[in-house]
Amino acid sequence: MARFRILVPDAKFDDDGVIERRLSGDDYDWTICRAKTMDQLPAEVLDSCDGIVTWHVLRFDPALVARLQRCRIIVRAGVGYDHIDLDSTAAAGIAVSNTPDYGTMEVADHALAMALVLSRGLLRYHTELLADPKGAFNSAASMGQRRLTGQTFAVLGIGRIGTAAALRAKAFGFRVVCYDPYVSRGVERALGIERVESLDELLAQADVLSLHAPLTANTRNILGADALKKIKPGAVLVNTARGGLTDPEAVLEALHDGRLAAAGLDVFPQEPIDPETPWYKTWVEQPAWLRGRLLLSPHTAWLSDESRQDARSKAVETLMAFLERGELRNCVNGMTAAAVRSNLS
Structure with missing residues (x-):
């Protein structure tokens, strides 16, 4: 009989937990679901699971956390955990861990790819060539394109991914500056980049602004309409x-006003995007002022075959380390191994 019962409530893979079952062995009984709401989850599994590996679809609000009578740990198969209520999990004695060491290179690559495509005007040239195959071959009409070398690549958040993006930008000849009040001074010197002391200073210098901050109460809408007026x-x-x-919506307004030359977004306040959302409908319609200036991708910056496997395997390793040895890795809700509830018999 398996020692541990594990729930994956919102799996973002097609198989029945091949990687998870192979890594954990016979001591683990896995239930793989693809739910979007709590009501779609098996009640008996919610009540009896020892641990959970979650992706980013299902929200762990206090009502859902209250259903987890035996659960000792929730592992996020990914970095962001803003969909998990940290206060209610801690109060229930449930540790929450994330998986920060996957997809770093992919996200940094994606950020630079977006920045380069937009800064070099490739999306604009692409759309112009589609619309007018002959007229597009008129370089005089494309004046204003600037050399990248010497432009300022500004990084908001100089953690793992922000660092990887900064190093890539340096390789393209950008001058790189960063702002991160939570990172120790001197990190910028080790990276060979510059540091500014405020968000306003970062905005004032940015030719390209790349966001690499977590979503917290302090960072939510940090690049809203007011901040975009200062860029x-x-x-x-x-x-x-x-x-x-x-x-x-504020990004579109800044594009329309000319404050932003272009923007690339891989993540959105609501995912999937409601197709009736006004800003999204404008993007679909592609008015002349927006054409070639807004590049979207569907939260896939992290995605590669290798990173998906890493997210799954590293999440399982984090789960097993705690359940078998009491080793708590990457905990984000302030719990210690000793404070986690004892597994009920």
């Missing part, structure tokens, strides 16, 4: 971090 005119904005850091 250097003609800047390119890239968000591959969390959708709640900026407001797409």
Whole structure:
């Protein structure tokens, strides 16, 4: 008989837990679901699971946490955990861990790809060539394209992914500056980049602004309408971090006003996007002023075959380390191994 019962409530893979079952062995009984609401989850499994590995679809609000009578740990198969209520899990004696060491290179690559495509005008050239195969071959009409070398690549958040993006930007000849009040001083010197002391200073210098901050109460909508009014005119904005850091409606307004030259968004406040959302409908319609200036991808910056496997395997390793040895890795809700509830018999 299996020692541990594990629930995956919102799996983002097609198989029945091949990687999870192979890594954990016979001591673990896995229930793989693809639910979007609590009501779609088996009640008996909710009540009896020892641990959970979750992706980013299902929200762990206090009502759902209250159903977890035996659960000792929730592992997020990914980095962001803003969909998990940290207070109610801690109060219930449930540890919450994330998986920060996967997809770092992919997200940094995606951020630079968006920045380069938009800064070099490739999306605009692409759309112009589709619309007018002959007229597009008129370089005089594309004046204003700037050399990337020497432009300022501004990084908001210089953690793992922000660091990887900064190093890539340096390789393209950008001057790189960062702002992160939570990172120790001197990190920027080790990376060979510059540091500014405020968000306003970062915005004023940015030719490209790349967001790499977590979503917290302090960072939610940090690049809202007011902040976008302070950004250097003609800047390119890239968000591959969390959708709640900026407001797409405000981004569209900044594009329309000319404050932003272009923007690339991989993450959104609501996912999937409601097709009736006004800003999204505008993007679909592609008015002349927006054409070639807004690049979207569906929260796939992290995605590669390798990173998906890493997210799954590292999440399982984190789960097993705690359940079998009491080793608590990457805990984000302030719990210690000793404070986690004892498994009920």
